[in-house]
Amino acid sequence: MTAATTLTRGGRSTLARARVGKLIRHAIGVAVFLLVWELASRTGLVEWLPPASTCLARVIGLAFDPEYLADLGSTLLAAVIGLPLAILLAVPVGLLLGTVPVVEEMTRAIVEFLRPIPSVALIPLALFLFQPDINAKVALIVYAASWPILINTLYGVRDVDPLAAETLRSFSFGSAAVVWRVSLPSAAPFIFTGIRLAASITLILAISVEYVVGGAGGIGAFLIQASTALDDSAMVDVIAVLVWSGAIGLIVNTLLLRAERRLFKWRDA
Amino acid sequence: MLEIDNLTHVYGEGPTRHHAIDGLNLSVAEGELLCIVGPSGCGKSTLLRSIAGLIKPTGGTIKVQGELVRQTPANLAVVFQDYSRSLFPWMSVADNVALPLRRKDMTKQQRREAAHEALESVGLAEAGRKYPFQLSGGMQQRVSIARALAYRPALMLMDEPFGSVDAQTREDLEDLVLKVRGHHQMTIVLITHDIDESVYVGDRVVVLSKAPAHVVGDLKVELPSPRDQISSREHPDFVHLRAEVGRLVRGVASV
Numbered sequence: 001m002t003a004a005t006t007l008t009r010g011g012r013s014t015l016a017r018a019r020v021g022k023l024i025r026h027a028i029g030v031a032v033f034l035l036v037w038e039l040a041s042r043t044g045l046v047e048w049l050p051p052a053s054t055c056l057a058r059v060i061g062l063a064f065d066p067e068y069l070a071d072l073g074s075t076l077l078a079a080v081i082g083l084p085l086a087i088l089l090a091v092p093v094g095l096l097l098g099t100v101p102v103v104e105e106m107t108r109a110i111v112e113f114l115r116p117i118p119s120v121a122l123i124p125l126a127l128f129l130f131q132p133d134i135n136a137k138v139a140l141i142v143y144a145a146s147w148p149i150l151i152n153t154l155y156g157v158r159d160v161d162p163l164a165a166e167t168l169r170s171f172s173f174g175s176a177a178v179v180w181r182v183s184l185p186s187a188a189p190f191i192f193t194g195i196r197l198a199a200s201i202t203l204i205l206a207i208s209v210e211y212v213v214g215g216a217g218g219i220g221a222f223l224i225q226a227s228t229a230l231d232d233s234a235m236v237d238v239i240a241v242l243v244w245s246g247a248i249g250l251i252v253n254t255l256l257l258r259a260e261r262r263l264f265k266w267r268d269a
Numbered sequence: 270m271l272e273i274d275n276l277t278h279v280y281g282e283g284p285t286r287h288h289a290i291d292g293l294n295l296s297v298a299e300g301e302l303l304c305i306v307g308p309s310g311c312g313k314s315t316l317l318r319s320i321a322g323l324i325k326p327t328g329g330t331i332k333v334q335g336e337l338v339r340q341t342p343a344n345l346a347v348v349f350q351d352y353s354r355s356l357f358p359w360m361s362v363a364d365n366v367a368l369p370l371r372r373k374d375m376t377k378q379q380r381r382e383a384a385h386e387a388l389e390s391v392g393l394a395e396a397g398r399k400y401p402f403q404l405s406g407g408m409q410q411r412v413s414i415a416r417a418l419a420y421r422p423a424l425m426l427m428d429e430p431f432g433s434v435d436a437q438t439r440e441d442l443e444d445l446v447l448k449v450r451g452h453h454q455m456t457i458v459l460i461t462h463d464i465d466e467s468v469y470v471g472d473r474v475v476v477l478s479k480a481p482a483h484v485v486g487d488l489k490v491e492l493p494s495p496r497d498q499i500s501s502r503e504h505p506d507f508v509h510l511r512a513e514v515g516r517l518v519r520g521v522a523s524v
Contacts, residue, residue: 169341171420172341173372
């Protein structure tokens, strides 16, 4: 065995050990947090707080609660329909604005005006225009999720290397081919980042609409209903749903980050 | 093959106005390998972009195979200096080479074969599945040469193609150009600021003045072939020619 292979092996196991160590430290942090929570509740230090163990049991219980699962499905469905629609809308518009400066200049005032409006402020308008069920949720998700995708597409297209475009033109390709074969793939990493940001917005919007509508199902409706219970179960339910929401957000973001790293390997080089 | 008549180009107007080319006349014969040298910033790249139809010159005419250049001629390919920006990083090497062939009436299979053949001719038969960032600079420039070759252009333009590689790689790539021109019937116009390179590679060397550029020297290179990095460069004609080109470049640069 050569020195080099020994070194790589040593290096790899050091790396693995570092990763395990990191995981252990993460776990210790969480355990301490849960312990403090449990004690704070059991000793009566924080009166309103149910013990961590009760909440975690309810978190697991929710996985077998058909009512909750139906509400969760309703919320996720709105996100799963809304996000692709936002992509289909925002990417072409971003490509257009990024490639035709005149259009971008003409629309800039409108974009800069609409963008800062908090999307939740549009809930009444959405409820006025759409059925207060999944339609209103999807409409609002499409609206809100489009902005980060649009803006990222726009900046991505602006960042396209002019020499790459010129190379394609030097082989007699036209403008449409330049957009399709250079601007789009070259902006793809930016667009994907926009989609990841948009994905985190979708749940916010869906739950907000559900709060307002109340009776139309969804996690938001479940939370409202749970919080009206007169016994201690209200707080337990609310916390358990929050844990679920946090976990879903974390999982989606992690998956998208992984996909990003895999798809755009060429970008780090 | 290539006829340039009274070419003039001015960028912008007012205080940022830049007169890049002024009344440039040049004609290149079929199959010729012409090197164009000139001081930095003299408008060499403007000339090349005008021939390729990438910019519209403000005056004069350019004809490729008798056809007036209005947009990029179909029978032309360009190799740029900056290979890392000119190759598409999201595509494999083979896909990069095959991409321009979509402009031709070829099936996917034919495109793939043509790409492989072109990669083989630049010594990269095994690299097709790799991505550009996995190759060295010299290899990346070979890929962009292969991309141009696969396209089978009648006219290949090269804009300082070896300006970003080390000296050894540069010599290898010069010899590669000499080799492939033998296999493909094409005319090559190679722009460089390296005087030795222009004499070593070219059949003919044209020297441009500083901006606004026009032709100040036009020399035929008659070195014994095949050319060789060692013996060609010690040949008395080589030494003589490089001195002459050098004087022309210097002379105009110091005016």
